[in-house]
Amino acid sequence: MISRLFSFRGGIKPDSHKTESSEASIRNVPLPSRLVVLLTQGSQGAARTIVTVGDKVLKGQCIGEAEGVAGTAIHAPTSGTVTEIGPYPMAHPSGLASPAIVIEPDGEERWITHEPLDPATASREDLILRIQASGIVGMGGATFPSHLKADSEIETLIINGAECEPWITCDDRLMRERAAHIVTGSAILAHLTGARQVLVGIEDNKPEAIAAMRTAIQDMEAVARKCLDADKMNVIAVPTLYPTGGEKQLVRVLTGIDVPPDKRITDSGIQCFNVATAHTVCRALLHGESMVSRIVTVTGSVERPGNYETPLGMPVADLLAFCGVKPGTSRVLMGGPMMGFSLPSLDAPIAKGCNCLIAASNELFSPPPPEQPCIRCGNCANSCPVGLQPFELYWASRAKNLDRAEHYHLFTCMECGCCAYVCPAHIPLVDYFRFAKSEIRARNEERKTAEQARTRFEFRSLRLEREKTEKAARLAAKAAETRAKAASEADSALIAAAVEQAKMQSSVQDKAAPSRDQQT
Amino acid sequence: MLAALLVMTGIALVLGTALGYAAVYFKVEGNPLAEQIEATLPQTQCAQCGYPGCRPYAEAIASGEAEINLCTPGGDDNAQKLAEMLGREFKPRGTPVEKLKTVAIIDEQTCIGCTLCIQACPVDAIIGSAKQMHTVVSCYCTGCELCLPPCPVDCIALVEEPRTPQNWRWKYPVKGLKVVA
Ligand code: SF4
Ligand code: SF4
Ligand code: SF4
Ligand code: SF4
Numbered sequence: 001m002i003s004r005l006f007s008f009r010g011g012i013k014p015d016s017h018k019t020e021s022s023e024a025s026i027r028n029v030p031l032p033s034r035l036v037v038l039l040t041q042g043s044q045g046a047a048r049t050i051v052t053v054g055d056k057v058l059k060g061q062c063i064g065e066a067e068g069v070a071g072t073a074i075h076a077p078t079s080g081t082v083t084e085i086g087p088y089p090m091a092h093p094s095g096l097a098s099p100a101i102v103i104e105p106d107g108e109e110r111w112i113t114h115e116p117l118d119p120a121t122a123s124r125e126d127l128i129l130r131i132q133a134s135g136i137v138g139m140g141g142a143t144f145p146s147h148l149k150a151d152s153e154i155e156t157l158i159i160n161g162a163e164c165e166p167w168i169t170c171d172d173r174l175m176r177e178r179a180a181h182i183v184t185g186s187a188i189l190a191h192l193t194g195a196r197q198v199l200v201g202i203e204d205n206k207p208e209a210i211a212a213m214r215t216a217i218q219d220m221e222a223v224a225r226k227c228l229d230a231d232k233m234n235v236i237a238v239p240t241l242y243p244t245g246g247e248k249q250l251v252r253v254l255t256g257i258d259v260p261p262d263k264r265i266t267d268s269g270i271q272c273f274n275v276a277t278a279h280t281v282c283r284a285l286l287h288g289e290s291m292v293s294r295i296v297t298v299t300g301s302v303e304r305p306g307n308y309e310t311p312l313g314m315p316v317a318d319l320l321a322f323c324g325v326k327p328g329t330s331r332v333l334m335g336g337p338m339m340g341f342s343l344p345s346l347d348a349p350i351a352k353g354c355n356c357l358i359a360a361s362n363e364l365f366s367p368p369p370p371e372q373p374c375i376r377c378g379n380c381a382n383s384c385p386v387g388l389q390p391f392e393l394y395w396a397s398r399a400k401n402l403d404r405a406e407h408y409h410l411f412t413c414m415e416c417g418c419c420a421y422v423c424p425a426h427i428p429l430v431d432y433f434r435f436a437k438s439e440i441r442a443r444n445e446e447r448k449t450a451e452q453a454r455t456r457f458e459f460r461s462l463r464l465e466r467e468k469t470e471k472a473a474r475l476a477a478k479a480a481e482t483r484a485k486a487a488s489e490a491d492s493a494l495i496a497a498a499v500e501q502a503k504m505q506s507s508v509q510d511k512a513a514p515s516r517d518q519q520t
Numbered sequence: 521m522l523a524a525l526l527v528m529t530g531i532a533l534v535l536g537t538a539l540g541y542a543a544v545y546f547k548v549e550g551n552p553l554a555e556q557i558e559a560t561l562p563q564t565q566c567a568q569c570g571y572p573g574c575r576p577y578a579e580a581i582a583s584g585e586a587e588i589n590l591c592t593p594g595g596d597d598n599a600q601k602l603a604e605m606l607g608r609e610f611k612p613r614g615t616p617v618e619k620l621k622t623v624a625i626i627d628e629q630t631c632i633g634c635t636l637c638i639q640a641c642p643v644d645a646i647i648g649s650a651k652q653m654h655t656v657v658s659c660y661c662t663g664c665e666l667c668l669p670p671c672p673v674d675c676i677a678l679v680e681e682p683r684t685p686q687n688w689r690w691k692y693p694v695k696g697l698k699v700v701a
Contacts, residue, residue, distance in 0.1 A: 094688040398694060431693040438689040445687065450563035453662045456643040457565045457573050 006256040008249045010385040011241040012418045014166050014338070016205060021299040022169035024306040026177055029322050031105045035077050035313035036088045036349040038100045039064055042072030042137040042145045049101060055082045058112045060290045063101050066132055072145055072352075073135040075290040076103055077311035079110040091316070091334050091351055095344030103313070114288030119188045120226035127192055127285065134284035135291045135352070140171075140245070140274035141335060143353035146281065150192045155269035157195035158254060159186045159278055161202040161209065162238060162245035165336030168356040170295040171275050173307040175202070175209035179216035182275050183233065184224040185282030191227035193271055198233040199254045200275075205240045223286065242338065243416045247272050249385055261386065261412040276355075296350060300333075300358040301326040310350050316357060317346040325359050333358040337365065338417040372425040380419035380429060386412050390419035390429050397436035402443060405436045413437075554582040560601050561591060565642035566664035568592040573642055581606070589613040622663040622678040624656045630675035637667035637676060 040046040047064030048071075057063060057076040064074040080103045087097035117130055132147035140160060159182070163171040175182060190198050202210050213235045220230045238244055238253050248259050250272065257268050265272060273281075276295065283289045292312055296319065299305040303324030310319055316332065333340045335356055342360075380390035389408055396405035413433050420429040558578035569590035571577040580586035581602065589599035589611050596612055603610035626637070626646070633651040638644075645661040648654030656676075667676050681687070 090685070092685050093690075094683070094685060096683055096685060096688060400692075428693055431690070435690040435692055442687065442689055449659075449662070452660065453563040453565055453643050454558070454574065456645075456660060457563070458575065460642060460644050461573070461575075 004256075005236070005238060006253055007239075007241075008244075008252045008385055009387055010383045010418060011243065011249075012383055012421050013240070014242055014421060016240070017167045017299070018169050018172065018205065021167070021297050021305040021307060022172050024304075026173050026295055026307045026309055029308050029310055029314065029319060031078055031107065031109075031311065032314050032318040033104070034083065034315075035080075035103045035105065035311055036100045036315060037063065037074050037077065037103065037313040038088065038090060038098050038349060038351055039074065040090070040098050041074055041135065041143065041312075041352045042070070043143045044145050044148070045071035047071060047074045047135075049085060049099075051082050051085075051101065053082055053085060056080075057082060057103060058110050060112045060114075060288075060292055062133070062290070063103075066135070070145055070148060071132075072137055072143075073133055073290075074101070074312075075135055075292050077292040077313050078103065078105045079108050080105040089345040089348045091343060091348040091354055093341040093344065095348075100313075100349070111289075116288045117285050118223070119191055119285055120223065124192060127188070130285060131281060133290075134280075136277065136280050136284060137291075137352050138274055139276035139280065139294060139352065139355065141339070141353045141355055143351075146273070146277055149271055149273065150189060150281075152193055152266050152271055154193045154195050154266060154271045155197075156255060156271075157186065157190045157193055157198045158250060158270060158272040159198060159200040159275055160245060160247070160250055160272055161200055161206075161213070161275040162250055163206070164203060164240070164242045164245035165338055165340075165356075166242075167299050167358055168297050168336050169299075170297045170307050170355050172206045172209050174276055174279060174295055175206070176212045178279055179209075179212040180219070180221060181282040182279045183213070183216045184221050184286065185278030185280070186233065186273070187220070187224035187228040188281055188285060189271075189273055189278060190232070195271070196232065198228065200233065200235045201238050201244070201250050201254050202235060203240045203244060204237040210235055210237050242418065243385055243414075246385065246414060246416065261409065291352060294350070294352060294354070296354055297356040298323045298359075299356070300364055301329050301361040302359050312352060313349045315347055315349050316343060319350065320346065320357065320359065326361065328361040328363070329359040330362060331360050333360055338421070339415060368428065369426045371427050374423075374425055374427060377424060379422045379424065383418040383422045385416060385418060386414060388413055390433075393436070394427060394429055394432050397432040400436075400439070402436060402440050406440060410436055410440070551579065551582055554578045556605065557581050557602065560594075560598060560605070562593045562598065564593045564662045564664050566593060566662070566666060567642070587611070620680045622680055623658040623661040624663065624665075624667055624676050625658075625679050626654050626656055627675040627677070628653045628655060630673050632673055634672060636670040636672065640666045640670045642666060 039049065045068050048067045049064050051057060051063045058079045059076055061076045062073055063076050066073040082101060083104045084102040086099065088100040089095050090098045117127060119127060128147050128151050131150055132145065136146040137143040138146060161171055161175055186198050200213055202213065217230055217233050217235065236254060243249055244253060247265060251257055251259055251265050251270055255270065259265050259268055280291050284291065293309055294312065295307050296310045297307050298319060302320065303326060308319065320332065331342045332346060334343050334354055335341065337358065374391055374394060376391055384390055392408045393405055393410055393413065396408060410433060415430050415433060417430050420427065423429060558575055561574040561578060563574050565573045567573060569577045571580055577586060577591065581588055588602040588606065588608055591598050599613060600610055631653050633648060633653060635650050637654060638646045638648065642664060643660055643662055645657050646654055646667065647657060663678060665678060
């Protein structure tokens with residue numbers, strides 16, 4: 001057991017607003033009239049549809065196979081009929097559309113036959129393949145495919161139950177109600193990654209969750225004990241400070257290791273999974289249930305805030321309607337108020353990474369006061385958990401001086417929003433950083449294509465040049481050949497003429513010979 | 521007097537030889553100025569500048585025979601950059617309308633396989649062979665439009681590159697000042 005906790009630099013303590021949604025137990029939602037399952041659910045790859053319009057599907061049946069090694073499979077969230085395959089808006093700040101499979105539920109919720117795997121006897125490859133085939137991605141929001149993360153060799157496994165963003169309580173409720181599954185899932189993940197110890201980090205503002213997890217570890221299921229000894233798994237209460245739930249911040253708090261920005265935590269022998277991901281891994285392996293639903297916190301200005309077991313693909317508008325949006329709601333945030341974004345379209349469906357919906361009204365979230373000039377107070381630099389100089393980044397981004405922004409390590413910024421939260425001039429710093437990041441990405445892409453066009457153009461010029469010289473050489477050779485032929489023809493003509501002449505001469509001589517003889 | 525003359529001549533000879541050798545041994549390959557200029561050009565290879573591509577145009581600027589504001593895709597921004605770099609006078613050319621990146625698409629039903637577009641494409645982005653359907657490798661296409669005029673059946677069109685979350689850009693957060701009165 002770790003005797004001492006460490007701290008990371010910076011961080012803030014915003015109002016937590018957790019109790020609004022954390023007191024009611026997880027509820028089910030009625031099936032909407034259609035479920036829209038987007039093909040792109042993971043951050044590293046999409047799925048390829050394997051159904052056609054009109055197909056009848058069962059709950060948990062694979063409707064999209066993972067594309068490539070990093071792809072994420074998708075499954076029917078309920079039984080019903082595929083009615084459409086077409087573009088639907090994504091839950092993304094751009095509001096762009098992405099291909100999706102639309103399923104009309106038949107209301108029977110008929111599952112496919114479950115095929116559980118025993119983690120103690122199944123091979124590691126089979127287990128990892130099953131994680132991919134079940135379409136599991138990181139459920140904290142980053143949606144990184146879990147099978148890629150599980151396929152690593154590490155010392156320490158960290159299970160992230162910090163849930164540091166204000167308003168969000170889905171992990172809290174999950175730990176209180178389904179701790180046993182989380183513990184089993186964590187043990188399986190430890191078995192897969194060869195971890196010798198498992199640290200479950202939970203912020204100390206969730207005492208019920210901490211107690212529930214501790215009890216679950218004591219009463220660990222037999223199947224989990226085969227994967228990991230119960231005394232190798234520890235729940236650690238970490239101080240409540242935003243952003244403790246950041247991967248590298250939690251690693252720092254629990255182990256004292258500072259992972260450099262250009263390294264991954266696996267380089268230090270650590271891997272980290274969200275509690276909800278561990279829960280889903282357990283359901284997928286031990287119960288054969290693919291990822292077809294997730295728990296979403298709905299809070300803010302709604303009649304019935306709380307946590308809802310939501311089928312994937314449920315349109316945001318339907319979920320909000322079920323929870324009763326209060327009048328005065330001006331926009332809907334997806335994710336928390338710090339790192340989330342305002343949804344451009346409520347038609348967007350719930351995807352695997354959507355942990356929270358906040359109906360925002362002007363009373364709850366007053367519109368930001370007007371931006372004022374930076375006074376270089378340095379508050380932002382003091383609050384930045386990764387040690388950046390946000391005001392320098394701000395000056396560079398505002399001036400569109402992208403090289404300078406990169407020089408100040410713009411890409412180390414994790415857009416946690418601490419700097420903007422403390423800024424007395426109310427500068428929306430994160431907006432500037434997001435802008436500058438996308439500009440730099442676009443610029444690098446442009447540079448790459450320009451370089452490619454340049455080399456291809458040069459190669460083509462060379463090729464044309466070569467073809468020209470080759471052609472000239474060919475023509476010259478041909479000309480020489482013709483000339484030689486002509487010459488040889490002329491020669492043979494000459495020879496023939498000479499022979500002719502010689503013959504003639506000889507015959508003349510023959511005729512003349514006797515006379516010559518006569519002469520001699 | 522004679523000694524001084526001899527010394528000076530000696531020095532002149534030694535330095536002259538050294539410089540002569542240096543000129544041969546440390547000769548810079550290619551044309552560094554043209555390369556620097558080329559690095560700023562957009563590499564669309566569209567020939568709108570009147571030269572067959574960005575490299576020839578860069579060479580023409582370097583040798584002083586071309587104006588610095590002839591590149592259409594580069595627009596005023598590019599001319600400004602070149603003016604700063606070369607210390608030449610900047611002459612505005614009127615910024616081109618901000619255009620999204622486009623790529624060519626061949627309507628494969630209509631294509632007769634005449635190979636004329638292949639010959640026009642400056643970056644070899646079109647593949648196909650005589651009497652076979654042709655197609656554009658869109659990741660190589662620069663959107664230069666040079667393949668449009670030669671096509672006898674007008675089956676090539678330029679389309680905007682689709683927006684995806686990967687190439688979508690955040691808006692510039694600075695709000696313009698409001699004009700009061
Ligand atoms: S906190 Fe705001 S005002 Fe202070 S230095 Fe940072 S950006 Fe400037
Ligand atoms: S948003 Fe970026 S710059 Fe600001 S505090 Fe967070 S990591 Fe630092
Ligand atoms: S106009 Fe510009 S982009 Fe087009 S070939 Fe000339 S220099 Fe290149
Ligand atoms: S395909 Fe057409 S538009 Fe694209 S680079 Fe070639 S010639 Fe230009």
